[in-house]
Amino acid sequence: METLADFDVKTSVRKFITKSIGIGDIRDDEDLFDSGIVNSLFSIQLVTFIEKSFGLEITQDDLDMDNFKSVDAVCNFVRRKQGK
Amino acid sequence: MNLDQAQRDRYREFSDFVNDNVTPYAGDWDLHQQMPRDVIRAIGREGYFGAIVPEALGGKAWDFVTFGLLNEAFGRGSSSLTVLFTVQNMVATCLLKWASAKQVAKWIPPMAKGDIVASFALTEPNVGSDIQSIGTQFESHGDMLVLNGTKRWITFAGIADIYLVFGKLNGRPIACVVEKDMPGVEVTPIRDMLGFKACHLAQLDFHDVQIPAANVIGKAGFALSHIAPLGLHYGRLSTAFSSVGLIRAAMETSIKRASTRVVSHATLNNISSIRAVITEMGISYDTSLMMCLNAATAEDNRSLQAIEKTILAKYVASRNAVSAASQAVVISGAHGCHEESSPTARFYRDAKIMEIIEGTTQVLQNVLGNYYVNRAEPLVLN
Incomplete structure (x- = not known):
């Protein structure tokens, strides 16, 4: 069941991603990299966003596309890193 | 600021x-x-x-x-x-x-x-800004990698001790530290560039270079999305500020020349058109510096806009450097065109390089275009 905190994470992640790519109607499970809608700067901005917004540090061990490829993937990654 | x-x-x-x-x-x-x-x-x-x-x-x-x-x-x-x-x-x-x-x-x-000294070995003879197209190849052999390929226009590679080399392993981008003394590394200096002449530019040819897999940075698949763009970002911040320094040098040299060169019983700086040129240089310096400090402050604050602000600063400062250096040559006259008489010829040559490295003016224009369009879109929709 989605908690309020989960909802906040998703809202925040969705807002960042849609603002970054300039497209509002993406599915939460849509692969941002496969679809080619992100530019070359998006990846490192996403890292900064996650680290700054959720107080996490992303290291080489976290470099896995399954952590970054979609809104859902980022939310799941943040929850795992937060130990939820 | x-x-x-x-x-x-x-x-x-x-x-x-x-x-x-x-x-x-x-x-x-x-x-x-x-x-x-x-x-x-x-x-x-x-x-x-x-x-x-x-x-x-x-x-x-x-x-x-x-x-x-x-x-x-x-x-x-x-x-x-x-x-x-x-x-x-x-x-x-x-x-x-x-x-x-x-x-x-x-x-x-x-x-x-x-x-x-470390060099950033990304560019290839036929690949510049389109980094996804690099052709340098790594092959995996147990706990070793074998590297083949060519990197060109690599700054300070002529005297570097290590190179951060970008290539592909089974089609996946990787970055790997290569040491200059590893067998199969061939370093060929490139001389007589337009500017940045003392930066030991070189071509690096890798012939079956064996490298410990432990030298791979990050993970395969992320070198061109997470590693190279990060390096390029900080490279642009450095280049932007360096361009501002060049503008200042061009301005100071011009002011000194204009205040000492006598034409028809008056110094050059009494001519309104010369003062106008120096004013333009001063404005270029101030605006470029402000944009650079804005970008650096964004970086210090870990702002999500730090990348775009840095691109903007590099774009503006490098173009202003070209303009200021060009005017400095004109103010210095023939004197300014002679390498041993004035540094302005060097400023002019170096300024043009500022516009090319870490993303040419045209490449940065495309990125900034997206930035502004994305910023403007919500306003249009609202």
């Missing part, structure tokens, strides 16, 4: 170092197309290569505004030397973010001291 006292004190210290150790010799370095190891060692002794490196790793842990001021102060003296800060920090930032603790401990402390 207000600098704090520590930033002002350090900027004065950088400027004093440049006045004593850089400016008097920059012309000779350019003429002979080489950078003496002595000056690199002297910078290393001051700890400047470790400006943004954590103290625990032998660095100064300065903020990015101070790092920018370092690049501005050195950029006023020598673009060729300042680009050593650029590449050294491009590699350092990639390692600090994505290397393992063991890799960081091995390479960062000697880089911070200037004991080893």
Whole structure:
């Protein structure tokens, strides 16, 4: 069941991603990299966003596309890193 | 923008170092197309290569505004030397973010001291801005990798001790530290460039170079999305501030020339059109510096807009450097066109390179176009 905190994470992640790519109607499970809608700067901005917004540090061990490829993937990654 | 006292004190210290150790010799370095190891060692002794490196790793842990001021102060003296800060920090930032603790401990402390010089080996003979198209190949053989390919136009590769080499392993982008003494590494200096003549540009040919897999930075698949763009970002910050330093040098040289050159019983600076040109230079300097400080402050605040602000600063400062250097040559007349009489010819040649490195003006225009369109779209929709 989605908690309020989960909802906040998703809202925040969705807002960042849609603002970054300039497209509002993406599915939460849509692969941002496969679809080619992100530019070359998006990846490192996403890292900064996650680290700054959720107080996490992303290291080489976290470099896995399954952590970054979609809104859902980022939310799941943040929850795992937060130990939820 | 207000600098704090520590930033002002350090900027004065950088400027004093440049006045004593850089400016008097920059012309000779350019003429002979080489950078003496002595000056690199002297910078290393001051700890400047470790400006943004954590103290625990032998660095100064300065903020990015101070790092920018370092690049501005050195950029006023020598673009060729300042680009050593650029590449050294491009590699350092990639390692600090994505290397393992063991890799960081091995390479960062000697880089911070200037004991080893690092080059960022991304560009290839046929691949510049379109980094996804690189053709350098790594093959996996147990716990070793075998590297084949060619990198060209690599800054300071002529004297570098290590190179951060970008290539592909089974089609997946990887970044790997390659040491100059590894068998199969061939270094060919490239001379007689338009500008940045003393930055030991070189071509690197890799012939079946065997490298421990432990030298891979990050993970396969992420080198061109997470590692190279990070290095390029900090490279642009350095280049932007270096361009501002060049504008200042062009302006100071022009003011000095205009205030001493007598034409028809009056100095040049009494001619309104010359004063107008100097005014334009001053405005270029102030606006470029403000944009650079804005970008560096965004970086210090870990702002999500730091990348775009840095691109904007590099775009504006490098173009302004070209304009200011061009005007400085004209104000200096024939004198300004002669390498041994004036530094303005060097400024002019170096300024054009500022527009090319770490993303040409046209490439950056495309990125900035997206930035502004994305910013504007919600306004249009609303």
